[in-house]
Amino acid sequence: xxxxxxxxxGTGAPESRHRTASHNPGYVHGYSDRETRRLxxxxxxxxxxxxxxxxxxxxxxxxxxxxxxxxxxxxxxxSSPGAHITAIDVSAASLARxxxxxxxxxxxxxxxxQQADLTDPPYPDASFDHxxxxxxxxxxxxxxxxxxGLRRVLRPGGSITVIEGDHGSAFFHPDSAHARxxxxxxVRLQAAAGGNALLGREVQPLLAAAGYADVTVRPRTVYxxxxxxxxxxxxxxxxxxxxxxxxxxxxxxxxxxxxxxxxRGIRDLRRTAEExxxxxxxxxxxxxxxxxx
Amino acid sequence: xxxxxxxxxGTGAPESRHRTASHNPGYVHGYSDRETRRLxxxxxxxxxxxxxxxxxxxxxxxxxxxxxxxxxxxxxxxSSPGAHITAIDVSAASLARxxxxxxxxxxxxxxxxQQADLTDPPYPDASFDHxxxxxxxxxxxxxxxxxxGLRRVLRPGGSITVIEGDHGSAFFHPDSAHARxxxxxxVRLQAAAGGNALLGREVQPLLAAAGYADVTVRPRTVYxxxxxxxxxxxxxxxxxxxxxxxxxxxxxxxxxxxxxxxxRGIRDLRRTAEExxxxxxxxxxxxxxxxxx
Numbered sequence: 001x002x003x004x005x006x007x008x009x010g011t012g013a014p015e016s017r018h019r020t021a022s023h024n025p026g027y028v029h030g031y032s033d034r035e036t037r038r039l040x041x042x043x044x045x046x047x048x049x050x051x052x053x054x055x056x057x058x059x060x061x062x063x064x065x066x067x068x069x070x071x072x073x074x075x076x077x078x079s080s081p082g083a084h085i086t087a088i089d090v091s092a093a094s095l096a097r098x099x100x101x102x103x104x105x106x107x108x109x110x111x112x113x114q115q116a117d118l119t120d121p122p123y124p125d126a127s128f129d130h131x132x133x134x135x136x137x138x139x140x141x142x143x144x145x146x147x148x149g150l151r152r153v154l155r156p157g158g159s160i161t162v163i164e165g166d167h168g169s170a171f172f173h174p175d176s177a178h179a180r181x182x183x184x185x186x187v188r189l190q191a192a193a194g195g196n197a198l199l200g201r202e203v204q205p206l207l208a209a210a211g212y213a214d215v216t217v218r219p220r221t222v223y224x225x226x227x228x229x230x231x232x233x234x235x236x237x238x239x240x241x242x243x244x245x246x247x248x249x250x251x252x253x254x255x256x257x258x259x260x261x262x263x264r265g266i267r268d269l270r271r272t273a274e275e276x277x278x279x280x281x282x283x284x285x286x287x288x289x290x291x292x293x
Numbered sequence: 294x295x296x297x298x299x300x301x302x303g304t305g306a307p308e309s310r311h312r313t314a315s316h317n318p319g320y321v322h323g324y325s326d327r328e329t330r331r332l333x334x335x336x337x338x339x340x341x342x343x344x345x346x347x348x349x350x351x352x353x354x355x356x357x358x359x360x361x362x363x364x365x366x367x368x369x370x371x372s373s374p375g376a377h378i379t380a381i382d383v384s385a386a387s388l389a390r391x392x393x394x395x396x397x398x399x400x401x402x403x404x405x406x407q408q409a410d411l412t413d414p415p416y417p418d419a420s421f422d423h424x425x426x427x428x429x430x431x432x433x434x435x436x437x438x439x440x441x442g443l444r445r446v447l448r449p450g451g452s453i454t455v456i457e458g459d460h461g462s463a464f465f466h467p468d469s470a471h472a473r474x475x476x477x478x479x480v481r482l483q484a485a486a487g488g489n490a491l492l493g494r495e496v497q498p499l500l501a502a503a504g505y506a507d508v509t510v511r512p513r514t515v516y517x518x519x520x521x522x523x524x525x526x527x528x529x530x531x532x533x534x535x536x537x538x539x540x541x542x543x544x545x546x547x548x549x550x551x552x553x554x555x556x557r558g559i560r561d562l563r564r565t566a567e568e569x570x571x572x573x574x575x576x577x578x579x580x581x582x583x584x585x586x
Contacts (some may be wrong), residue, residue, distance in 0.1 A: 166464070169464060169573065171461040171462060171494060173494040173495050173498065175491065175494075198464075201464060201468075202571070204518040204571055205518070205571065215520055217516070217518060217571075219514045219573060223575075223577075227508055227509065227510070277498075278494050278495070278497055278498065278510075280512060282514060284516075
């Protein structure tokens, strides 16, 4: 769940962070300080939910494909002491941020960083015991091909873990057509950039089509209401609404909405984080193995 | 998740089953054999998901408000041996079905049946130790008032359990505007009959507003894909799609859709239960207590 927004570094100059070699204008994540903070908040709040059940043995070779600014890498490293993690991303700027983040946290895993295109991983066949792919497929124009390409570098019998959100799972109280429209604009912008903000529901068929076996996908649902203020703040407000709010300029530039309509949508979304409001979102976590010949 | 459909007994003559004293034309559940089978399938498939964590001590007095044809009563009775269950419904026909169902299953709870309007329960204050309300609030024009009225007959310190679905949580692969429209028509019909098929998201604020304390609501999410054929069959096909399909005549009579559009929507929904399809739905289960004075 990274945004398809044009984030800026505060100077007004957007800097791209492309996950694939193809050029996706407006596809920028994790670059500005604010965006880095947002991704950090998100990762902390969601870590227990998303990473539960994921730990790799000491000595195992793990490829994190599309590590971005390292938000998930930090959790992988913490939960898998002794693992040899290779974290790749196509963006040098993101890798620099990720490296900083990990340097600031003590952890017992080895992390090797490499600038590389995950759709064409520069490794011999069967180089890894495990693959970890989180909030990445949603940004790729051809996720099926990416999964198949990654399978080449996974040893037979090795595992893949995929985590994706699905904005179609976002519903809330009070309901609001304006709020739903704002979410829909983010979905359209991400689609226009070659991504798919509704990808979570496709994780199982994508893994199966890419030739993985023993595919198991389960929902990991976030539900926040007034009795869970930490989750309201960490997820509803600082993760989901912040992500939608960040595409304001793009939505206006694309002519998808007016300022008044957009602002009404964001205001209505914020009401779901107030007393009496509720918010629901489902992530999908899939695991599968590369079949033995 | 009972339907707002006009079910028939096979003779074409619809028979009403009203949960409240108000007259809601077209509001019929659990009457025909087919509908009874559907509700049974649904209860079996969902029982583990929805009833997990619900068991009442021997000797405790439990009111099931709105028991319908007894689909949930059977599970309550099985999981709470020794409990004294009072199951009420406004429909004599449904109660007769429920009684038959329970008679066919050995269970160690006492079940007392009573025809009564749950919005005005005919019991002295504090008559019960526990309340159980499942797939009922979604049919009531004023669920907040019903919850407050039920609180009167719950002893201070006693518990309430509420389970509701939310059709806004239904999303699927392959996505389809026609399929989404069909679900939307069911939501509109239920709203026109005074109900709310999107009620799940409101369980927490409703319980809080009705004066209950220690409100805890959690999502119970159903996710079905080709790797879970039992759930695809039991939930996607025989529960959810069957429920939507059952409102066909009402949707056409109300002029919400055309035959061609409707049939396309149902066909597209059925594709989500085939190889490569996925289906997501979230129920909400809430518990709370009647505060001590």
